[in-house]
Amino acid sequence: xxxxxxxxxxxxxxxxxxxDRPVPVAxxxxxGVVMPRNLSDYNFFQDAGGTKPNKGVTLxxxxxxxxxxxxxxxxxxxxxxxxxxxxNPDNPEGMLQFPVGxxxxxxxxxxxxxxxxxxxxxxxxxxADGWLALPYVWNEExxxxxxxxAGKRIPITFTDPSGKERSISYAVPxxxxxxxxxxxxxxxxxxxxxxRNLTHDSKDILASNGILNGVxxxxxxxxxxxxxxxxxxxxxxxxxxxxxAHCHNGEGSASNSGLFLTYEEKEPVxxxxxxxxxxxxxxxxxxxxxxxxxxxxxxxxxxxxxxxDPGVAMPEVGRSLVHDEGVALLSEWIDSL
Amino acid sequence: MFRSLMIATAMCLSAPALAKTIxxxxxxxxxxxxxxxxxxxxxxxxxELGKGRFDLTxxxxxxxxxVTVKGQGSDQSVLNFAGQLGAGEGLLVTxxxxxxxxxxxxxxxxxxIKSKGAxxxxxxxxxxxxxxxxKATNGAYGIYPVExxxxxxxxxxxxxxxxxxxxxxxxxxxxVRRNTAVENVAGIEIENSYNAEVxxxxxxxxxxxxxxxxxxxxxxxxxxxxxxxxxxxxxxxxDNFAPEGNIVAGVPAGTGVMVMANRDVVxxxxxxxxxxxxxxxxxxxxxxxxxxxxxxxxxxxxVAKNIYSHSGFAPDVEGGQLLAQAFGGSLPAILYDxxxxxxxxxxxxxxxxxxxxxxxxxxxxxxxxxxxxxxxVAIKELKAITLPASMEERLK
Numbered sequence: 001x002x003x004x005x006x007x008x009x010x011x012x013x014x015x016x017x018x019x020d021r022p023v024p025v026a027x028x029x030x031x032g033v034v035m036p037r038n039l040s041d042y043n044f045f046q047d048a049g050g051t052k053p054n055k056g057v058t059l060x061x062x063x064x065x066x067x068x069x070x071x072x073x074x075x076x077x078x079x080x081x082x083x084x085x086x087x088n089p090d091n092p093e094g095m096l097q098f099p100v101g102x103x104x105x106x107x108x109x110x111x112x113x114x115x116x117x118x119x120x121x122x123x124x125x126x127x128a129d130g131w132l133a134l135p136y137v138w139n140e141e142x143x144x145x146x147x148x149x150a151g152k153r154i155p156i157t158f159t160d161p162s163g164k165e166r167s168i169s170y171a172v173p174x175x176x177x178x179x180x181x182x183x184x185x186x187x188x189x190x191x192x193x194x195x196r197n198l199t200h201d202s203k204d205i206l207a208s209n210g211i212l213n214g215v216x217x218x219x220x221x222x223x224x225x226x227x228x229x230x231x232x233x234x235x236x237x238x239x240x241x242x243x244x245a246h247c248h249n250g251e252g253s254a255s256n257s258g259l260f261l262t263y264e265e266k267e268p269v270x271x272x273x274x275x276x277x278x279x280x281x282x283x284x285x286x287x288x289x290x291x292x293x294x295x296x297x298x299x300x301x302x303x304x305x306x307x308x309d310p311g312v313a314m315p316e317v318g319r320s321l322v323h324d325e326g327v328a329l330l331s332e333w334i335d336s337l
Numbered sequence: 338m339f340r341s342l343m344i345a346t347a348m349c350l351s352a353p354a355l356a357k358t359i360x361x362x363x364x365x366x367x368x369x370x371x372x373x374x375x376x377x378x379x380x381x382x383x384x385e386l387g388k389g390r391f392d393l394t395x396x397x398x399x400x401x402x403x404v405t406v407k408g409q410g411s412d413q414s415v416l417n418f419a420g421q422l423g424a425g426e427g428l429l430v431t432x433x434x435x436x437x438x439x440x441x442x443x444x445x446x447x448x449x450i451k452s453k454g455a456x457x458x459x460x461x462x463x464x465x466x467x468x469x470x471x472k473a474t475n476g477a478y479g480i481y482p483v484e485x486x487x488x489x490x491x492x493x494x495x496x497x498x499x500x501x502x503x504x505x506x507x508x509x510x511x512x513v514r515r516n517t518a519v520e521n522v523a524g525i526e527i528e529n530s531y532n533a534e535v536x537x538x539x540x541x542x543x544x545x546x547x548x549x550x551x552x553x554x555x556x557x558x559x560x561x562x563x564x565x566x567x568x569x570x571x572x573x574x575x576d577n578f579a580p581e582g583n584i585v586a587g588v589p590a591g592t593g594v595m596v597m598a599n600r601d602v603v604x605x606x607x608x609x610x611x612x613x614x615x616x617x618x619x620x621x622x623x624x625x626x627x628x629x630x631x632x633x634x635x636x637x638x639x640v641a642k643n644i645y646s647h648s649g650f651a652p653d654v655e656g657g658q659l660l661a662q663a664f665g666g667s668l669p670a671i672l673y674d675x676x677x678x679x680x681x682x683x684x685x686x687x688x689x690x691x692x693x694x695x696x697x698x699x700x701x702x703x704x705x706x707x708x709x710x711x712x713x714v715a716i717k718e719l720k721a722i723t724l725p726a727s728m729e730e731r732l733k
Contacts, residue, residue, distance in 0.1 A: 150372040153394065153422070171423055175376050176398035176431070186431070186454055250556060253431075256453065256483045256507050258555045269554055269627050276624065277582050278552060281447065281477020281500045284582030300582065310396075311447035311476050316425040 022046060025054050027080050030103050030125050039121050039136040039145035044078060044105050048143045050118060056081060057105070058209055060202035062192055063224045064242040067323040068108060069168055070160045072116060075192065076105040079211045087214040093196040095189070096212070102126040104190055109138075110158040119154055120172045121145050124182070124190055131188040133178035149175045160321075168320045177317050185251040196222040196263070197242065222263055225329055236333035237263050239326055240271070243315065259290055272301055273337065283312045293337035302331055356381030363389030363414075368397075375399045375406070383407055386414040386440050393417065396424020396445075402432045405731070408440025411464035411494065418445040426451040426481070427465075430458065436731050438462055444469075449495070451481040457728055458482055460490040467497030471520045473578045478504040479521065482511075484557070487724050491515050499578060500585050501526035502543070505533065507557040512722055513538065522579040523548045523588060524570075529557050534564045534722045544577045545585070545592035546570035546612065549599050552584060552622065553631035560599040564719050565607065570594060572611045574651065587623075589614040589653035598622040600636040603719055608644045609670075613651030615689075616670040617643070619680055621696035633696040634677040641683035641716050645670045655700045664689070664707075673708055681717070682710050 136145035151174030272290030285303035408414025427445030449465035465479035479495030495502030502521035518524030524540030540546035591613025649668030671688035692704030
């Protein structure tokens with residue numbers, strides 16, 4: 001805690017010294033050893049409300065985003081001056097490679113009274129000893145977000161895209177829960193910015209900002225699961241990749257389940273077809289298989305996506321509502337198998 | 338002078354931070370205070386739980402190596418998850434060299450305590466309980482180490498798990514001793530694991546007492562070297578309350594010890610009493626699977642020097658009653674499917690041989706007969722399990 005306060009003091013000095021011109025992103029804070037107490041310590045944004053990205057902070061979008069209780073999300077990549085992202089030569093369509101000193105920033109909120117209202121901002125810092133994931137919670141005045149390592153529950157009411165009013169206990173993940181999803185062989189890693197899931201526009205912007213090199217334009221692209229012009233199977237697998245595969249892969253938090261839902265998984269039993277549960281307990285809902293072809297109503301996958309019960313619901317964190325559109329898509333796909 | 342300063346600095350840098358005790362009391366905001374303590378703890382620290390009931394609203398998790406979480410006793414410090422809104426278990430541990438001791442977890446919505454990829458974990462004098470007794474709506478596993486090397490579960494009690502009370506999965510080098518498993522579907526289950534000792538436990542009023550299983554399509558398969566010894570496996574006749582789909586939902590009520598699809602298993606010196614279907618079952622995995630690297634049969638299983646009393650009186654298997662009548666009112670103490678090689682029944686008790694010819698056949702295809710034992714062979718001794726000395730040291 002003493003270290004936290006120290007970092008805060010350093011940042012205050014930095015702000016004071018440059019009060020008359022834009023303050024650059026605080027590279028020393030990103031790369032430091034402490035857990036910064038306030039989001040403003042990083043200078044990722046020009047404004048106190050966290051809406052105007054600073055120089056070097058680039059907004060990006062995903063083809064198929066993760067469902068988080070219909071929250072609006074704003075994603076940014078920061079790469080230190082003079083450095084660039086690179087394409088992984090072993091898996092060109094997979095996760096981009098970030099230089100040390102990079103950060104990924106993701107804000108979550110809902111539109112309230114016609115304007116965005118932020119609840120939390122999660123940051124992933126690429127430090128010399130690996131990635132660190134930290135959750136920051138916004139104050140009601142929208143002037144600062146502060147570190148909440150133990151997470152927080154926030155009661156909110158909002159209107160979903162179909163016009164339905166929803167009241168939920170929104171869960172800001174704690175630091176360990178950040179890692180539950182963001183882990184590969186027990187190390188923290190990014191999840192979202194896989195090249196195949198970046199929108200065309202985002203790749204263009206990152207390239208024109210000089211942050212991203214080596215994209216040939218011939219890489220395989222994962223579709224937007226909402227795009228019904230795309231093949232059903234590809235949309236379903238894209239949905240599973242974005243919503244489930246960060247845990248459900250051979251090195252992730254759900255490795256012991258044997259259910260692997262990455263877009264590149266080719267083995268049907270591995271992505272659930274005819275796959276019996278291992279440690280599902282009552283999560284099985286009395287069904288025998290993760291996916292029973294032609295029978296979404298008898299498939300464990302659908303049962304768990306439709307559940308709000310903590311011992312049953314999947315994903316385990318980050319969802320307190322049923323994603324009706326996702327359930328409909330996967331049901332249609334399983335029905336077609 | 339300069340050199341000695343350098344050395345002093347180096348010493349400071351290399352010395353671990355002074356271990357401290359972080360005390361967390363029950364009361365308001367228990368969730369945030371306890372979770373924060375578990376996150377901010379540093380290697381070597383003890384997170385000490387006060388007396389009383391901690392009402393938690395979400396799952397808890399620990400991801401710092403070398404931390405002890407210690408309560409004032411498994412009836413004194415109670416983590417209560419009846420109001421849990423999220424997470425798949427009560428407490429999740431994902432770091433190494435962790436000791437959990439002297440506290441209870443009650444009524445979690447999913448599993449009780451799960452430790453994944455957590456090497457050298459110790460569960461000591463823990464209680465995990467679903468307080469309403471056996472119900473299908475209870476969580477699956479009580480104490481649930483998985484994908485871990487060096488696991489010790491001892492002097493703990495689990496009640497009400499809708500799958501297994503103590504479940505060790507896909508792990509290596511395991512001791513489960515002196516625990517009580519009561520009113521779970523499976524009392525104790527060792528699954529897809531290597532080198533385990535299950536000793537001096539009491540498994541009672543479960544559906545099945547002690548299970549040694551292996552399942553296909555998992556990252557670690559080929560379970561082997563499991564000793565089940567000096568346990569009391571008594572009166573495991575609770576109706577199976579596992580949700581369908583799970584492998585244990587197929588375990589007949591009245592199962593004492595069940596060995597499925599493992600090799601080199603020794604069941605010895607147990608008291609196996611009053612289990613209505615079978616004292617010891619040695620069988621293959623019966624379901625369809627698509628995994629060329631998986632062997633479904635139970636191989637080299639030794640059953641020796643156990644004490645038996647009163648079994649097979651209420652067989653919970655298809656056609657079991659008829660079969661029991663044919664055998665004079667109750668099934669023989671041992672049930673063997675006829676498939677696994679190297680079955681070594683040393684005990685002088687009758688055994689039922691189902692006479693199956695391949696894995697996956699149903700009970701209806703059985704050609705049941707009294708097992709004709711081959712000449713006894715020497716009991717294969719398994720190598721004793723030794724845990725790192727540092728683990729025993731931590732319990733002193």
